[in-house]
Amino acid sequence: MKKVKIAYIGGGSKAWARVFMTDLALAEELSGEIALYDIDIPAAELNKRIGARINSAPETVSVWEYNVYDKLGSALDGADFVVCSILPGTFDEMAADVHLPEEYGIYQSVGDTVGPGGVLRAMRTVPIYEGFAREIKAHCPDAWVLNLTNPMTACTKTLYDVFPEIKAFGCCHEVFHAQEFLACVAKEMLGVERPHRSEIKIDACGVNHFTWITEADYKGNDMLKILPGFIDRFYERGYCEHIDAAPGDFRDDPFRYGNKVKMDLFRRFGVLAAAGDRHLAEFMDRAWYIKDKADAERWLFHLTTVDYRKKDRTDKIAASGRLADGTDKIEVVHSDEEVVELIKALAGVIPERISNANTVNVGQMPDLPVGSVVETNCVFSRNSLKPITAKRLPPEVNALVLRNALNIENTYYGIKERRFDRIFEAFMNQPLCAGLTLENGRELFRRMVRATEGYLKDYYPMEKL
Secondary structure: OEEEEEEEEOOOOOOHHHHHHHHHHOOOOEEEEEEEEOOOHHHHHHHHHHHHHHHOOOOOOOOEEEEEEOOHHHHHOOOOEEEEOOOOOOHHHHHHHHHHHHHHOOOOOOOOOOHHHHHHHHHHHHHHHHHHHHHHHHHOOOOEEEEOOOOHHHHHHHHHHHOOOOEEEEOOOHHHHHHHHHHHHHHHHHOOOOOOHHHOEEEEEEEOOEEEEEEEEEOOEEHHHHHHHHHHHHOOOOOOOOOOOOHHHHHOOOOOOOOHHHHHHHHHHOOEEOOOHHHHHHHOOHHHHOOOHHHHHHOOOOOOOHHHHHHHHHHHHHHHHHHHHOOOOOOOOOOOOOHHHHHHHHHOOOOOEEEEEEEEOOOOOOOOOOOOEEEEEEEEEOOEEEEOOOOOOOHHHHHHHHHHHHHHHHHHHHHHOOOHHHHHHHHHOOHHHOOOOHHHHHHHHHHHHHHOHHHOOOOOOHHHO
């Protein structure tokens, strides 16, 4: 068993932390310290207590030492791995990100990656990540850094731009859901028991939340050739890959959807968009799939309100309390996430592993700018991450991806330079902002910046807005 130190930035997490901790408890190849750091120290202390209960669960095979740190540098000292998973700002700021644009006819189903909300979230997040990169360089320059925070692409870009020698990558599970969707296709069209998603071998590339599957194989079956028949059967009523999901569940659960957007895009382009429909809709002109609330329902997905997020957070805080004090039973079971498996591969305690990751483009996507952050398959092995050169996207799909990649790049450099004018140009070029007049665009941008000013004023020249 190899001992490691994992610094967890955002260690007060209300949900993902428990997934991470239980997966670590079942990692018989590893043990060591989890250094919990969060600006919300009581939340980190709560997770420390939950960690102690996980340690004592009968299913646990790897006991970890959980410690809470009030200084980031101390948490990072000597770390072998750093996991970054934070909420930049509060849900009050996110409410402005998501709902202010609705006054201008712009609806967002997520609002954390692209579109007006994605730009404002990046404005809050990038300066924070600049600090993270400097601290990592000072305290654990050889650590592997796993980012889970959105906007994924901008966060990963920041880490590398501030500390070029950093060993960092972004982890996202959206591609896994596309593999689950293809497993459903295998079940329905081949008459087999639903396979595990890992049995669906894919080539995927793009930018985070706008990644595309260009090849998919299941035991010698070309799944993209089988897919048209599946779409003909299920296009109108939809098909959700979640176990026991019904087509209409999206009306009550914002994280479910009918995959109708995904199926429509496949009919148009012949390759499969790999993210959930809620994300995909935000990367294209709003007239395509999300021109109003009713449009989202027609396409069988949900506009996730911030009120829902606030209630969900309250419920999760209450659940954390019950787990920490022993009211609720701790369940130590494997999740379907891959973060711990990637840590094990990088630590050299399991064989090499192939998974999708967000990394700097060094040629694995030759049609996108070198130095931008892209999502492709990568090979993870002992102290090594090697991106795999992806199959080229069809030109018409590449044009969609390139537009969004350049928007992300321009947003990032505008933030880096603290130039409102450059950020605004990227804001106006968001596909969701299509049709917005310059006058209305400037007004909306200013209102959104002012609404989140408390998290921006220390970094930006607010007098120049």
